[in-house]
Amino acid sequence: MSAASPDAAGTRICVVGDDLVAGLGDARGMGWVGRVAARTQSETPLAFFALAVPGETSTSLSGRWETECNRRFGAGENRLVVAPGSADLQHGVSLARSRLNLANVLDDAANRQIPTFVVGPPPRADVSESALGDLSGAFADVCQRRRVTYVETFEPLRTHEQWLSDTSAGDGTHPQQAGYGLLAWLVLHNGWHEWLGLPQE
Template sequence: MGELRLVVIGDELVAGAGDPKALGWVGRVTARTPAPDRLTVLTLAIPGESTTALSQRWEDEVARRTAPDVDTRLVIGLGRADIGAGLSLARSRLNLANILDVAEQRRMPAFVVGPPPGATQDGDKLAELSVAFADVATRRRVPYVDTYSPLAAHEQWLADLAAGDGVLPGQAGYGLMAWLVLHTGWHAWLGLPDDAA
């Protein structure tokens, strides 16, 4: 195995916004990923980005960060912006499907992390959105991490949100997201032993 390059696309959750340690879930997962050779993680985040905007920009940005001799993989961190943007479930599904289909055409293995719980008034919509994203990924045999279901009633997650702005997690919340990623097929997807977590 030579260099492994992970390109992570998504919104402010991918950038770790709100984390006083500035690690977010991506930094925590990277720290727990013992790649045999060189591991490079490139985060391409745009705050508040919907899947429509993401689907329009990701290909060009990711293409600039790939090389023919480097194993490059795509990590998609999905946020909650589709709800605020008023996108239909069908549109959100289609946007993710298009990203995954193009990634497959480019022989770039993908891994999807779903949206975590946020403001309580959006709970039902977020739950539906997470299920829709999971279905799209599963149909394409792409690993999907459901962060919504395990965290919706999780006391530590809710306390962490409440301690901040009610939208972004802090250290504890990002730690919980990282744990879910690490224990939902992450090492298998990278071809690493599962006991690495």
């Protein structure tokens, strides 16, 4: 990851989401965001800002992203990565409201000409598998309608042996190093470089 000074005319990438954005449970402290940043090579400066709120619902995310990102965005190119977690299922947020919350974020960003990229919620043991699958599908549909890249993490990891063993070895819901590596791999191989206009590794 290239460091960018406050006045550098590079690209600033804000990543908003729950505790997975912060890399909770990763002994290396990188999470998937740090791993993606480390594998993203660019001739112009790239600055990543991980803006995580543990247990955040899509309602909370939609209400805070703009204010928090505005503090980090600069005069160069600004981009937004949205990584909604599964907290909507634990806080009784309806599927329709979850869809609307994400749609509002994407539409507001589009109105400001801020390119967006969405990373869906991965499987976890403390929520209904079918409900989480429905939530991920709803987020995917919102993105498809707006031609925004959506990285599906639930289905590829739902029965992935390494993901399941990695999360169960920790606190049961958060991955460790191997799990975050899997999330980073999915991001890097599902439109990340194309979204940034960079050659594929």
